[in-house]
Amino acid sequence: MKSKSGSSDDLRINYRIRARDVRVIGADGSQLGIMDLRKAIELAQTQGLDLAEVSPGSVPPVCKILDYGKHKYQIKKKAKQAKKNQVVTVMKEIQFRPQTDTHDVEHKVKHIREFLGDGNKVRVSIRFRGREAAHAAIGHTLLKQVVDMVGTSGIVIQSPKMEGKILSLLFAPAPGQKTKVKSSETPSAE
Secondary structure, three states, X not given: OOOOOOOOOXXXXXXXXXXXXXXXXXXXXXXXXXXXXXXXXXXXXXXXXXXXXXXXXXXXXXXEEEOHHHHHHHHHHHHHHXXXXXXXXXXXXXXXXXXXXXXXXXXHHHHHHHHHHOOOEEEEEEEOOHHHHHHHHXXXXXXXXXXXXXXXXXXXXXXXXXXXXXXXXXXXXXXXXXXXXXXXXXXXXX
């Protein structure tokens, strides 16, 4: 039965095929020609397989003799592998104040390098309160200091810009930089 989602992996099989005549492809990939639907289904059943409509839009529709359960399994396996290989980038944010002490800046820059090493993007924000926003030059100086301290660990992909009372900058991992494997992903030696 076709699902409501109508995904491309749902094929009409055997008696759910609506055409009278179909072009049949054998289980080994050979062309068997155009034949009556009932004859094609009988041919598939004698081999212990199913007849699946792979190209319903063509005239006549193209059907292939295959093991439908195995076919669905292969599609699920490919989708799972594609999801596994997908790279997920996470946005991290580090916040500063204009009066942040040098030791605190060094400590936060260490965290920025760790985040970039893990393959995450990092937004560095400087929050101004009250009249501090009138002295945005202090914030720009602090951001320049942070960029210099991060060095080759990351690249600036969004230059510093003021949004209200927040001055922000965006880092991305440097290209070619190897990312660390998280400790939970490493196999344990027992």
